Amino acid sequence: MRIPLFYKVVDANYLDILNKVQNLLKEDHLPQIKKSINKISENVQIHPATSIGQIHIRVNGSATQLNKDVLLKDLNQILETKTLERTKYYLQRLVKNISEIKTGKINDLNLNRWKEYGDIFTDSLWYLDKRDSSGVHNAGYWGNFIPQIPHQLLQRYTKKGEWVLDPFLGSGTTLIESKRLGRNGVGVELQKKVAQSASKAVEQEEDLFSAKSEIIVADSSTLDFKAEIKKREIKSVQFLIMHPPYWDIIKFSEDKRDLSNAASIEDFLQMFGKVVDATYPVLDKGRYFAVVIGDKYSAGNWIPLGFYTMQEVLKRKYSLKSIIVKNFEETKGKRNQKELWRYRALVGGFYIFKHEYIFLFKKTTK
Numbered sequence: 020m021r022i023p024l025f026y027k028v029v030d031a032n033y034l035d036i037l038n039k040v041q042n043l044l045k046e047d048h049l050p051q052i053k054k055s056i057n058k059i060s061e062n063v064q065i066h067p068a069t070s071i072g073q074i075h076i077r078v079n080g081s082a083t084q085l086n087k088d089v090l091l092k093d094l095n096q097i098l099e100t101k102t103l104e105r106t107k108y109y110l111q112r113l114v115k116n117i118s119e120i121k122t123g124k125i126n127d128l129n130l131n132r133w134k135e136y137g138d139i140f141t142d143s144l145w146y147l148d149k150r151d152s153s154g155v156h157n158a159g160y161w162g163n164f165i166p167q168i169p170h171q172l173l174q175r176y177t178k179k180g181e182w183v184l185d186p187f188l189g190s191g192t193t194l195i196e197s198k199r200l201g202r203n204g205v206g207v208e209l210q211k212k213v214a215q216s217a218s219k220a221v222e223q224e225e226d227l228f229s230a231k232s233e234i235i236v237a238d239s240s241t242l243d244f245k246a247e248i249k250k251r252e253i254k255s256v257q258f259l260i261m262h263p264p265y266w267d268i269i270k271f272s273e274d275k276r277d278l279s280n281a282a283s284i285e286d287f288l289q290m291f292g293k294v295v296d297a298t299y300p301v302l303d304k305g306r307y308f309a310v311v312i313g314d315k316y317s318a319g320n321w322i323p324l325g326f327y328t329m330q331e332v333l334k335r336k337y338s339l340k341s342i343i344v345k346n347f348e349e350t351k352g353k354r355n356q357k358e359l360w361r362y363r364a365l366v367g368g369f370y371i372f373k374h375e376y377i378f379l380f381k382k383t384t385k
C-alpha cells in the first residue's frame with residue numbers, strides 16, 4: 020500500500036523511541052542492546068531540534084517533547100555501561116523518564132525529567148545580565164524589576180491555572196509573565212495611570228493559555244483582599260510576590276499612602292507590614308511568598324532595608340525558605356556617572372550597590 024505523503028511527513032517529524040527502548044528491555048544480549056542504542060542515538064543526533072533544544076517524539080500515540088542534549092547523554096550513559104544489569108536499569112529509567120510524569124504539589128516541573136530544567140535556578144546567587152525584553156516587556160517604568168524574576172519564581176512555585184497576587188503591580192511585569200506562563204494574575208497598584216498602562220501591556224501579551232488577569236487600583240495596605248478576590252470569583256491565591264518601593268529611593272507619586280513617601284524607616288516598615296497582613300488571608304497555606312527589595316544609603320550609612328523588611332515578614336506566620344542575592348545593574352542616573360561613583364566609593368570608604376534580595380517565605384498556618 021502506498022502511504023500518503025502527508026503521513027510520511029508527519030511521521031518523519033516524530034521519533035518513536037519509547038517502543039524501541041521498551042523492546043530492548045526484553046533483550047539479554049548486551050552487544051545487541053548497545054548496537055540498537057547506538058542506532059537510536061544516531062537518529063536522535065540527526066533529528067532537528069526546536070529553537071530551545073527540544074525534539075518531538077511519539078509516546079503511546081501522542082506527541083511530546085524531549086530535550087535533545089539530555090536524551091543523548093542518557094543514551095550515551097547506556098552505551099558506556101559494562102554490565103547487563105546496569106544497562107537494564109538505565110533502560111528502565113529512560114522508559115520512565117519518557118513515559119511518566121511526576122510533579123510535586125506546587126509546580127508543574129516533571130521531576131522524572133529534572134535534568135531538562137537547566138534554565139531554572141536552584142542556587143541562591145542569581146546573575147542576570149540582560150533584561151528579557153521579548154513580547155510586551157519593556158524597561159520603560161523606572162523602578163520595575165526584570166521579567167526573569169517572576170519567570171523563575173512562577174515556574175518553581177505555581178502550576179498552570181493557579182492565581183498569583185502582586186500588590187505593588189507597577190508596570191505589570193508579574194502579570195505579563197503570569198499570562199505568558201499560563202498563570203492567572205491579580206495586581207494592585209495605587210496610581211491609576213500606572214495601572215491603566217499595565218493593563219494595556221498585559222492585554223497586548225499573547226494569550227496562549229487563556230489565563231485571566233485582574234488589575235485593581237487601590238492602596239494595598241488597607242484593601243480588603245478577601246472581599247476583592249471574592250468579587251472576582253477567585254477563592255484564594257497560590258503565590259504572592261511583592262516588589263515594594265525601596266522606601267524613598269524612587270518617589271513613585273505624591274500620594275501619602277505610597278510607601279515611597281513614608282516619613283521614616285519605621286513608617287515604611289509599618290506600611291509594608293500592613294500590606295503583609297492584608298494579603299495574608301488570601302494566600303493558601305503551604306504556598307510561597309517572595310519579597311524583592313534592595314538596601315539604601317542614608318547620611319553616609321548603609322540602611323539594611325532588605326533585612327528590615329524580612330524581619331517584618333518573620334513577625335507574621337511565615338517561615339523563611341531562602342535568601343537570594345541578585346546582581347543589579349546601575350540605575351540610569353548612576354550609569355552616566357560610573358567613574359565619579361567609583362571615586363566617591365574609594366574616598367568615602369563604601370561600596371556601590373550591585374545587588375538586591377529576593378526573600379522567599381512559606382505560609383505555615385491558615
Ligand SMILES: C[S@@+](CC[C@H](N)C(=O)[O-])C[C@H]1O[C@@H](n2cnc3c(N)ncnc32)[C@H](O)[C@@H]1O
Nearest residue numbers: 163164187189190192209238239262271277278
Ligand atoms: C518597585 S515598584 C513595582 C514595579 C513592578 N515590579 C514592575 O515590574 O513594574 C512599586 C510600585 O508600588 C506602587 N505602590 C506604592 N505604594 C503602594 C500602595 N500603598 N498600594 C499599592 N501600590 C503601591 C508604586 O506606585 C509603584 O508602582
